[in-house]
Amino acid sequence: xTRYECLQILAPLxxxxxxxxxxxxxxxGEWHSVRPAESNLYQINMGMCAPLCLGLALTLPHxxxxxxxxxxSTLMYLGNLTTLGNNRPPNLTLIVFDNQCYxxxxxxxxxxxxxxxxxxxxxxxxxxxxxxxxxxxxxERQARAALERQGLSYIVAxxxxxxxxxxxxxxxxxxxxxxxxYIEKSEGIKIIDSAAKRTADLxxx
Amino acid sequence: MICGQxxxxxxxxxxxxxxxxxxxxxxxxxxxxxxxxxxxxxxHDVQKMIKEDPSFISVGVANEGEGVATCAGAWLGGxxxxxxxxxxxxxxxxxxxxxxxxxxxxxxxxxIAHRGEIGDxxxxxxxxxxxxxxxxxxxxxxxxxxxxxxxxxxxxxTGAQLSASLWQHPVxxxxxxxxxxx
Numbered sequence: 001x002t003r004y005e006c007l008q009i010l011a012p013l014x015x016x017x018x019x020x021x022x023x024x025x026x027x028x029g030e031w032h033s034v035r036p037a038e039s040n041l042y043q044i045n046m047g048m049c050a051p052l053c054l055g056l057a058l059t060l061p062h063x064x065x066x067x068x069x070x071x072x073s074t075l076m077y078l079g080n081l082t083t084l085g086n087n088r089p090p091n092l093t094l095i096v097f098d099n100q101c102y103x104x105x106x107x108x109x110x111x112x113x114x115x116x117x118x119x120x121x122x123x124x125x126x127x128x129x130x131x132x133x134x135x136x137x138x139x140e141r142q143a144r145a146a147l148e149r150q151g152l153s154y155i156v157a158x159x160x161x162x163x164x165x166x167x168x169x170x171x172x173x174x175x176x177x178x179x180x181x182y183i184e185k186s187e188g189i190k191i192i193d194s195a196a197k198r199t200a201d202l203x204x205x
Numbered sequence: 206m207i208c209g210q211x212x213x214x215x216x217x218x219x220x221x222x223x224x225x226x227x228x229x230x231x232x233x234x235x236x237x238x239x240x241x242x243x244x245x246x247x248x249h250d251v252q253k254m255i256k257e258d259p260s261f262i263s264v265g266v267a268n269e270g271e272g273v274a275t276c277a278g279a280w281l282g283g284x285x286x287x288x289x290x291x292x293x294x295x296x297x298x299x300x301x302x303x304x305x306x307x308x309x310x311x312x313x314x315x316x317i318a319h320r321g322e323i324g325d326x327x328x329x330x331x332x333x334x335x336x337x338x339x340x341x342x343x344x345x346x347x348x349x350x351x352x353x354x355x356x357x358x359x360x361x362x363t364g365a366q367l368s369a370s371l372w373q374h375p376v377x378x379x380x381x382x383x384x385x386x387x
Contacts, residue, residue, distance in 0.1 A: 021278075041281065045304040048274035051266075052305075055278025055286070058262050059239065079267030083275075087264060172309045180281060189283045193370045 001136050002162045003097045004030050007068075009140045010095070011035040013147055014066070017186060019056060022068040023049040025104040027097060029166030031068060038182035042168045042175045047076035050084065050094055057089035060187070064091050064147065071098040071112045078121065085126020090150040095143070099159050107161065119156040130154040220318075220385050224355045225250035228316075228380075231359045233260065235366035237287045237314060239279035240264070241272035245291035247318035247385050252289060269294035273301035277311045285366060287314040292321065292334035295341060295377075302345055302375060312369035312376070314362075315347070319379040326386075338379065347375050353382035 003026075011034045014020070021041045022028045028042040044052055053067035074081075074096055084094075100113035112118055122130035129151050133139045139157055146153030168175065180191050220228075228251045232240075240263045242252045256263050262284070266272040269290050276286035290298065295317055306313050320327040321335035342349045348368070352361045362378060369376040 044274070045301075045308075047270065048277070048301050048305050051271035051274035052278040052281075054264070055239070055241075055275035055280075056282045057278075058264070059279045059282030059284050077268060077271050080271045083264065083266050083271060176281075176309045176311070183281065183283060187283060191280070191283050192373065196367055196371060 001134065001139065001157065001159050003027060003099070003157070003159050004034075004162075004164060005136050006095075006097065006139050006143075006157055006159065007031055007034045009136060010066075010143055013140075013143055014064075018064045018066060019060070019183075020066045020068065021049055021053050021056065023070045023073045025070055025073075026163040026165055027068050027070065028168050030164055032168040033164075033166050038178055039186075040175075041179040042170070043172060046073050047080075049073055051077065051080045053092055053094065054080075054084055054087060054089065057092035058087065060183075061089065061091055064093070065089075066147075067092070067094045069094055069096045071096060071100060071110045071118060072102050074118060075111055075116075081122050081125035081127065084152060084154075085122070088126070088128075088152040090152060093143075093146040093153040093155070096154070096156045097159050098156050099161050099163075101161055103161055103163060119154065122154045122156070127152055127154045130156070132156045132158060134158045220248055220250060220380075222250050224358075224384050225254060227355045227358045228362070228384075229254045229258070231362035232287060232316075234359055235314070235363040236285045237366060238262065239276065239284040239286040240289055241266050241275045241279075241286065242289040243267075243269050243272060243291075243294055245294070245318050247291065247320065248289060248316075248380070255289070269298035270301045273298050273306055273313065276313045277301075277305055277309070280311055280313065285312075285314070285370070287316055287366075289316045291318050292331075292338045295338060299341065299345065302347065306375040307346055310373040312366075312373050314366050314369055315375055315377040316362075317377055317379050318385060319351070319381040320385075322381050325382065342377055347377050348372075349377035349379055351379045351381055352384055353380075355384050358384065 119132035
């Protein structure tokens, strides 16, 4: 099973309003090639994808949030699993593509290549729906179940060391603006302030 | 309740409860509705007030770095976030502050209980933060303002939040001196 196969299975299960955040690495370009939507936010650096998704999911409880994480990134802030396990936003699904190595930086092994079981850690951290999958069929079954349930879901997909080095064609700031403008449009809210309210406006508000 | 009991422990120095209320009200005035925090004795009371106030979504984190990322997610979803931590937490949070908040331009209000000012009665352990906090903020290119007097809290905190929003950039408030004293 490769990450790209999983992404191809995942994309048709989502609707255009689903918010997807990717970690750094090849997953960003691969996901952009499969589902190049405005509702994607790309290339969140090591350790930060899952906690960012937590903040997003708590803030927009009526939207589905999907985080595309990696084993190396998860291991960097392992304590975040306890934060997730205690907050448990029901609209959040985290998918960890676990290739058991730091692929984008040369391929040295992560702890999951050894004795460490991420789904087991997630489960013990308080995430009720934590599952490890090893085949495309299992991945699809767990992804469907996660997207249908009201409950924090955590899928650890054990994948081959394979991938395609593709670019999203945008830097972090462009990705941010694109995503935030989409949230503003789809939620009917204003997030980016371009000018301060005048004192008189503040008094009237 | 998942987190269980709240244990009251003896603390040698802390912000007065009335000052904690001033900080809480200033955050509300600034429009902050999302807080990530890791407990610190100096600002324990304001952190506890926030956790108990339904007008905030609050997330207790295991590490200040994940707190930065959680705040970033909240901002992307439309809330005004604040991270409320100690100097030590700023050291821990530097990686996400640099590579997410500053790099993407995410307005996070970082409220820091700052120890290590000359004359603040902090012990030997806190001289570290005299050497780290302000130089680190300069290095990270995070503008900051120092808040010492409780009567200035509203203006300083609302001003810092406004600049963070307008600049799309994190801004820090260092709480020091009278506002932290018992």
